[in-house]
Amino acid sequence: MPTSYQAPMRQDREQPGSKSQTVTVGDHHANVSEILDSKGREVFSIRPDETLGQAVKELRDRRIGALTVTDGEGGLVGILSERDIVRKLAETPGQTLPQQVGDVMTTSVETCAPEEALVTVLKRMTNGRFRHMPVMDNEKLVGMVTIGDVINHRLTEVEHEALHLKQLITG
Template sequence: MIVRQILKTKGSTVTAVPAAEPVVNVATLLTEARIGAVLVHDSFGQPAGIVSERDIVRGIATRGVSVLDEPVESLMTTDIITCSPDDHIDALMRVMTDRRVRHLPVIENGHLAGIISIGDAVKARISELESEGEAMQRYISANA
């Protein structure tokens, strides 16, 4: 299964916030939208970074609760690791594991096409394995 197929199922909506947005507002957004990360954009609307729940928790643990009043750009990761719509789910999971990230923006022709989470990847892989198992059962039943 490739990323494009996952996006067809889950959709391509990406939640993003301006770099100046207070961390507390981003934490509220993550909670209300039931998502684990948001893209952060600069004043021109261009991607500047990504911030996750873990980034916020780490910021509070290391810098105290006052970090909640700071702009989200103070916590965001600026080295954004991305994937392509044509990447296979296995490659995606390897990148996520090796780079220790749980969210990958999907870039197609230089434009943001969606975002894939580790949960999306696992769900897609399980679906793929179930389909393979069902195909094997049909094959065995037909040849018995």
């Protein structure tokens, strides 16, 4: 028998039965702007006429997995990810780094809006098999979210909800 076990006592039976509580876990639906508010809205970009060698250095130095590709006015024209570079390395071994970003980048870029629900963004990223999504607000690039950002935010929410439930249970 565990040492923490204590047999029921007479006064235990005299206490009223358990009380039911209605637990309401927030009906809040997190959105992209919450991630940007916590991680920042800085976006790292490169121009299409720069080389993959320059892009690789930027990715390494900033410790990121993708760069937005923007034109002279800051408009989004593509995205360059580590996967794009690896594919090009396989196609042109030894000749990849001097190539231009514009020749390798993904031009069909999925974007989201700051008010978009995180669950929607996560589904789009999972279904599209990509890990980085630029955030656009009125045709202006305002941030970048990663699948890791979305998952981390959701895990933090779940931990908070679990703590809240535990506090309700233990009083």
